[in-house]
Amino acid sequence: MxxxxxxxxxxxxIKDIIRxxxxxxxxxxxxxxxxxxxxxxxxxxxGGVGGLGILIQYLTDIPAGIWVxxxxxxxxxxxxxxxxxxxxxxxxxxMLIFSSLLTITSGIGRYLVVDDILLTSVFGGIFNGVGMxxxxxxxxxxxxxxxxxxxxRKKYNVNxxxxxxxxxxxxISLSSLxxxxxxxxxxLIAMYVGYRVLDKVQTGFNIKKNVVIVSDKSEELANAxxxxxxxxxxxxxxxxxxxxxxxxxxxxxxxxxxxxKLKSIVDEIDPNAFLTINDVVEVKGRGFQNIxx
Numbered sequence: 136m137x138x139x140x141x142x143x144x145x146x147x148x149i150k151d152i153i154r155x156x157x158x159x160x161x162x163x164x165x166x167x168x169x170x171x172x173x174x175x176x177x178x179x180x181x182g183g184v185g186g187l188g189i190l191i192q193y194l195t196d197i198p199a200g201i202w203v204x205x206x207x208x209x210x211x212x213x214x215x216x217x218x219x220x221x222x223x224x225x226x227x228x229x230m231l232i233f234s235s236l237l238t239i240t241s242g243i244g245r246y247l248v249v250d251d252i253l254l255t256s257v258f259g260g261i262f263n264g265v266g267m268x269x270x271x272x273x274x275x276x277x278x279x280x281x282x283x284x285x286x287x288r289k290k291y292n293v294n295x296x297x298x299x300x301x302x303x304x305x306x307i308s309l310s311s312l313x314x315x316x317x318x319x320x321x322x323l324i325a326m327y328v329g330y331r332v333l334d335k336v337q338t339g340f341n342i343k344k345n346v347v348i349v350s351d352k353s354e355e356l357a358n359a360x361x362x363x364x365x366x367x368x369x370x371x372x373x374x375x376x377x378x379x380x381x382x383x384x385x386x387x388x389x390x391x392x393x394x395x396k397l398k399s400i401v402d403e404i405d406p407n408a409f410l411t412i413n414d415v416v417e418v419k420g421r422g423f424q425n426i427x428x
Contacts, residue, residue, distance in 0.1 A: 173259030200237030260328030268336025
């Protein structure tokens, strides 16, 4: 029995490793297409080490994939001692694959030419966002400045998003000085689209909703939600500010697809109930899938 359990854990671990490696390859392939088909031919940039690699390629004509590898070396030497080992290992593998794919696909832009710089910004952002989103959803990254941001959070409690935005602002500022404000502005469009797509891929399109219901029929409503929506319900103790009466406040999490059905249940049982519904960034627990990093 014990050996079967250990074997099951090992099998699950192997499947997890294979899945992560598959998404590292797929995600970095999409990112390399974004760079070599859209960004580089139009003199646009991207965030992080990839954007820095593109910037140096414009100045030296040495492929961005080589620069991504060179810039990442000192980052991983420092990061291997300061961040989670598994995160660093997957980040290093991802960096090697990204550098290789950037170099292998460097000439593909000659066969897929997009003349409109706005379309280039939008579709480059989409490809890059999908690629990064697939990796983040599976708890892996491209390494590089993701490692730097993790170190800053660990050592100085700096928010990862703030750290990455600061680095990207520097890269875009350099771009505007070297290639003019037009290139920098279209780069901002590409980055905005990319991060929006990244969020959608990571969190999924069926956004979770946080529901709070104040009702005189809270028990009846809770039973209906449990039976008809198959969602767990938590009662919070509340006191009416006007009536000073004790009330059971219903708290639960549902998906966006279940919102209309929930409203129908509330209208049917207690049309006078007070109902608030808000978007939730992330939910972890029984009945909800983990969204990754």
